[in-house]
Amino acid sequence: MSDGRFAILDPAAGISGDMLLGAIIAAGAPAAWLAGLPARLGFPDVRVDIQQVDRCGIQATKVNVVPAEQDSHVAHRCIAELIATVERSPLSPWVRDRVVRAFRLLGEAEGRVHGVAPDQVALHEVGAVDAIIDLVGAIEGFEQLGITQVFNRPVAVGSGWVRAAHGMLPVPAPATAILLDGVDQRPNGPVVGEATTPTGAVLLKVLSAGAPPARWRALASGAWGAGDRDPSEYPNALRLILAERAMEAGEVVVLSTDLDDLSPEYLSPLRDALVTAGAVDVQVWTTQMKKGRTGFRIEAVAPVGDAERVAVAFFRHSTSAGVRRQVMERITVARRVIQVEAKDGTNVRVKVLDTPDGPRVKPEFEDVVALARRTGQAAPEVARDLHDRAIRLVRSERKTRSLTPNKES
Numbered sequence: 001m002s003d004g005r006f007a008i009l010d011p012a013a014g015i016s017g018d019m020l021l022g023a024i025i026a027a028g029a030p031a032a033w034l035a036g037l038p039a040r041l042g043f044p045d046v047r048v049d050i051q052q053v054d055r056c057g058i059q060a061t062k063v064n065v066v067p068a069e070q071d072s073h074v075a076h077r078c079i080a081e082l083i084a085t086v087e088r089s090p091l092s093p094w095v096r097d098r099v100v101r102a103f104r105l106l107g108e109a110e111g112r113v114h115g116v117a118p119d120q121v122a123l124h125e126v127g128a129v130d131a132i133i134d135l136v137g138a139i140e141g142f143e144q145l146g147i148t149q150v151f152n153r154p155v156a157v158g159s160g161w162v163r164a165a166h167g168m169l170p171v172p173a174p175a176t177a178i179l180l181d182g183v184d185q186r187p188n189g190p191v192v193g194e195a196t197t198p199t200g201a202v203l204l205k206v207l208s209a210g211a212p213p214a215r216w217r218a219l220a221s222g223a224w225g226a227g228d229r230d231p232s233e234y235p236n237a238l239r240l241i242l243a244e245r246a247m248e249a250g251e252v253v254v255l256s257t258d259l260d261d262l263s264p265e266y267l268s269p270l271r272d273a274l275v276t277a278g279a280v281d282v283q284v285w286t287t288q289m290k291k292g293r294t295g296f297r298i299e300a301v302a303p304v305g306d307a308e309r310v311a312v313a314f315f316r317h318s319t320s321a322g323v324r325r326q327v328m329e330r331i332t333v334a335r336r337v338i339q340v341e342a343k344d345g346t347n348v349r350v351k352v353l354d355t356p357d358g359p360r361v362k363p364e365f366e367d368v369v370a371l372a373r374r375t376g377q378a379a380p381e382v383a384r385d386l387h388d389r390a391i392r393l394v395r396s397e398r399k400t401r402s403l404t405p406n407k408e409s
Contacts (some may be wrong), residue, residue, distance in 0.1 A: 005219060007142065008212045009204070010239040012186070013227065014156050015194025017134025020203055022061035022225025023240035024141035025050060033144055034063070037137050041089050043068070051196035051403060057236035060226035065130045077128040079107035079354045080119035091152065094148070095140045102135050102206045106198060109178040125374055134199050137208065147242070151212040152204055154186035158195030176201045190233040200407060213278065214305030216243045217336070244337065245280070245303075246293050252280070252330045253307035257320040260295035267296065270317045274298075277313035278306025301330070337364075342371055342382075350390040361390040 007027075009015065025031055031050050038046035045068030051060045086099045107118035114121070123131060142150060155178065157172040164173065171194050172180065179201035188195065220242040227236040262270075271282045279300040289295040298318070302310040307325065314323045334354045339347040340363070348371060349364040363386040371386075372379040 005147060005242055005244050006151060007147045008241040008243055009150065009152040009208065010241060011152065011155040013191055013234060013236050014158055015200035015204065016197040016227060017089055017138055017199035017203065017239050018063045019225040019227050019238040020138045021063040021134060021141065023223050023238050024138065026061040026225060027064065027145060027220065027223035027240050027242060029141045029144040034137055039134060041136060042085060055226050055230060055237045058235045058237060060224035062226040065133050067129055067335040070298055076122040076124055079103050079121045081134055082128060092143060095143055097389040098139045098206045099135050102202045105179060105202050105205055109175040112178060112371055131199055138203050149209065150207040151210060152208040154184040155204065156186050156188045156191045156195045158191045158193050159188050160192050162194040172196060172205065179205060213245055214303050216245055218243050252301050252306055252328055253304055253309055253325050254299060254301055254326045254328055255296060255307065256299040257314055257323045258289060258295055258297050259319055260289045260293045262319045273313045273317040274300045274310055277309040278302050279310050339387055340393055342386060344375055348386055350386060352394055359394045361387055361394060363387060
C-alpha cells in the first residue's frame with residue numbers, strides 16, 4: 001500500500017479526532033470518501049460536514065460529525081458494542097486491527113479512572129458515534145493516502161481545566177494522561193484548555209511509531225486540520241507533513257550478520273523487513289562458513305537514528321544470534337523521487353540523482369515491471385522509454401528554474 005512516503009503529525013496545539021480528519025482531507029484524502037463513511041459504518045443518518053476555516057491566519061480544514069436527530073436522546077453504547085460494530089464493518093484488516101486496539105485502549109483508560117471493566121465503559125450515544133467515525137476515519141484516512149508509517153513530534157496537552165460529566169477536571173483529563181504514557185510531550189506555550197482529547201491521544205498510540213527519522217525530506221507540509229476553538233494567540237490546528245526519508249545521510253551504521261541456517265527463500269522478506277525498519281541499503285552475498293557450510297552475509301546500511309530498529313528487524317526476521325555494528329561516514333549525491341507520466345497515462349516513480357555532471361535518472365524497478373505487465377511491452381523497452389521521458393522532464397524543470405527571475409535581485 002505504501003510508496004515509501006510517511007506522515008509526521010505536528011500536534012503543537014494538540015490533537016483530536018476531528019483535527020486529524022481535517023488534516024487528512026487537507027493532505028489529499030477524498031472528501032467523498034469521508035462523507036460516505038457514516039453509512040458504511042451503519043449510521044446512514046449521520047452527516048459529515050467539511051469546510052475551510054481560518055485559524056490565526058492559516059487556512060485549515062474543519063471536519064464536523066453531525067449526529068442524527070434521534071441520536072440526541074441520552075442513550076449509551078459500551079466499548080464492547082462499538083468494537084462489535086467495527087468488526088462487522090467493511091474495513092481492511094490494517095484498519096480494523098488498529099481501530100479495535102484504539103477502542104480497547106480507550107476502554108482500559110476510562111475503566112481505570114472510573115473503576116469499570118474496560119469493555120463495559122459506556123459512551124453517550126452522540127459521543128460514541130462521533131468516536132467511531134473519528135477513529136475509523138483517521139486510521140482509514142492514512143490508507144486512503146497510501147501511508148502506512150506515521151511519526152509524531154511532541155504533543156501539547158494544554159493547561160487549565162476541562163468540563164466533564166462529573167464536573168471540572170484538570171488538563172490533561174485523567175484518561176488522556178493515561179493514554180499519553182510513553183508519548184513525548186512538549187511545553188504548552190500559549191495553549192489554554194484541553195488541547196489533546198482522549199480520541200487524539202489514542203490515535204497517536206495506535207498510529208505513530210514515535211519520533212520521526214533523523215533525516216527526512218518534506219514532500220507536502222501545508223495540510224492543517226482545525227480544532228473547534230479559534231483563539232487569537234495561536235492557530236488551533238494540527239499540521240500533517242507528508243515526507244520521505246533523506247537517503248543522503250552523512251553518518252551511517254553498517255549492521256551485518258552471517259547465516260548458514262536460513263533458507264534462501266526467506267532472504268527476500270528479510271530484506272523487505274530491514275528496509276521497512278529504516279535501512280537505506282541491503283546487500284546479500286554468499287560466504288563459506290565453518291565446517292565448509294555455505295552461508296550468507298547480510299549487510300544493512302542505516303541512518304544512526306534507525307540503527308536500533310534495523311537491529312531488531314535482523315533478530316525478528318532471521319535466525320541471527322548476533323549483529324555486528326560499525327559507524328561509518330558516507331558521501332552521496334542528493335537524490336529525490338519524481339513522478340513521470342508513462343505512455344498509458346499512468347504515473348511511474350523515477351529516482352533522480354543530481355550529480356556534478358548533471359541529473360542521472362533510474363525508473364523504479366517495481367513500477368517498470370508493473371507497467372510492462374499491464375501493457376504487454378518488454379520491461380527493458382519500458383525502462384528506456386521512462387528514462388527518456390524522465391530526462392526530458394528534469395531538463396525542462398531545470399530550464400524553467402533558470403529562467404525564473406530571482407525576486408531578491
